[in-house]
Amino acid sequence: MVIAFGSFFLFSVSSLAVISFALSDNHGEFIYNGFNGASLHLAGIANIQPHGLLQLTNTSNRQIGRAFFQFPIEFNTSYSFSTSFVFAFVRKSQDYFGHGMAFVISPSTDFSHAVASEYLGLFNISNDGASANHVLAVEFDCVLSPEFKDIDNNHVGIDVNNLTSIESTSVSFYSNGERKNRRLELMSGEPIRAWIDYVEDEKLLNVTVAPVRCPKPNYPLLSKSIDLSKILLDTMYVGFSAATGAVASNHYVLGWSFNRSGEAESLKIAELPHLPKEKIAQIGIKELVLYKVIMLLIVLIFLGTICGAAYLFWRNKYGEVRExxxxxxxxxxxxxxxxxxxxxxxxxxxxxxxxxxxxxxxxxxxxxxxxxxxxxxxxxxxxxxxxxxxxxxxxxxxxxxxxxxxxxxxxxxxxxxxxxxxxYMPQGSLDKFLFTDEKPSLNWPQRFQILRGVASALLYLHEEWEQVVLHRDIKASNILLDSELNGKIADFGLARLHDRGSSSKTTLLVGTLGYMAPELTRTGKANMSTDVFAFGALLLEVACGRKPIEPQGLPEEVGRGLCCGGNGAGFEIRPTMLPPRSGN
CATH class of the missing domain: 3.30.200.20 (Phosphorylase Kinase; domain 1)
Incomplete structure (x- = not known):
């Protein structure tokens, strides 16, 4: 069974031996305030430095380091245990760090098939989650691995046979003096003390952490009900496992005590080896500069892409044709x-x-x-x-x-x-007053005023301006009314100009059925007379309140009759001098 914390502390049992650190037939106890002369089984890149510091990993990528107590522990009479250790993670640079360490209880020290990175040197993709592992780990992890449902990149988790924690939480500690929880950073580079205790009678596993100089908090960080008798074997090994991935950190253990029959003895903080602080400041300076340059380039490329996309959007949104x-x-x-x-x-x-x-x-x-x-x-x-x-x-x-x-x-x-x-003409078009209920009906003085204004404008277009302007689409919907109901000719989309003394050269038949002079449909040539004819139709329209033509046929026939240049199919040309409709 393994407990993992970003680096792992491993327990394994294969044989029983008696050592000088108080290991009896039925229980074991040891304490290391530094690891010079310690009875440890080291694997991977783990090593003990001359001043007694246990280094599980260095800043090499995708490496594993393990350290187990050399002798197995007997759990055949009780699965209770207590352990305490001091560890530290020192990052390679201010921006890169990974992965983590775990305290582990395992039936063997053979992890030959385990991989590094997020597997912390314990499992691989094929055996992760196998019940035959019989491994308990408490992980101290500083990388968020979605495949293991990690909650963040600074957490403690309890793992059983795999790295998907059955219980996990962000790293913090209860301050006895302040009576509140305080956040703790695994990657702070400062030593952290951990306590892991299991009481078999209560079937309760507690994990507690605090800064190295603080006393043991009154409340644990994690407390999980669990029956270790269903997980552990009678003989197990205990120890640590740590790993690096594409990014790396130094994982250190400064001291460790363990007791299988009672509370683990307190470590002597003053006697623990010191971290190599003189090297920490120098680690990764070149990598940090390179990383920041790369990040700056990425940001500039990203901003350039955003600006380019915004420009293209703006150009398409407001783009014009200019010649x-x-x-x-x-x-x-x-x-x-x-x-x-x-x-x-x-x-x-x-x-x-x-x-x-x-x-x-x-x-x-x-x-x-x-x-x-x-x-x-x-x-x-x-x-x-x-x-x-x-x-x-x-x-x-x-x-x-x-x-x-x-x-x-x-x-x-x-x-x-x-x-x-x-x-803008606030009253809209004349046809709305004549043919819909949206507008009030016009009295005769108002109708006369509108028609007189249209006639005056038409005279201006034909006779008074410097060129002859043919409107070619005089009708009620193209007469707009201002706030005082003065009629104004609008919509010059079909209008054409020609010099005085000459005639219009266009032969394209345009206009609206009912307003088009008969000769226009034959010749296609518009002139002042065709505009006057349309104005005459408008006069009758305003006087009678009836349209020049009204649809008398199927919808598809009506549609054909409305087309410019059509033959009027689907329409009946009615006499315009009919009594005005109600309201007109």
């Missing part, structure tokens, strides 16, 4: 980041409307606190002359100034997406 020819339009261009923040990320809760050419969002410019409407348009223009001409026309329209035009403030551009920035 050389756009410099001349600089004052009219908004950064995508500005619009993204103004609309709070284009959230649906700020969606004002949605149509065939894109969605419109409400936003507020942070620099001026000005409310805006941002239309996101998916475009198919290439990045050459087509896009240049398109942007040029948008910028030209930005110069339009009329009280009944929704002002185009500027634009922004991303790959496959164009963003148009307008003044």
């Amino acid at each position: 050389e020819w756009e410099k001349e339009f600089g004052p009219q261009r908004f950064s995508y980041k500005t619009l993204y923040k103004a609309t709070k990320g284009f959230k649906d809760k700020d969606l004002l409307g949605e149509g065939g050419f894109g969605k419109v969002y409400r936003g507020t410019l942070q620099s001026s606190n000005e409310e805006i409407a941002v239309k996101r348009v998916r475009h198919k223009h290439d990045s050459g002359e087509g896009m240049k001409q398109f942007v040029s026309e948008i910028v030209s329209m930005r110069r339009l100034r009329h009280r009944n035009l929704v002002r185009l403030l500027g634009y922004s551009r991303r790959k496959g997406e164009l963003l148009l920035v307008y003044d």
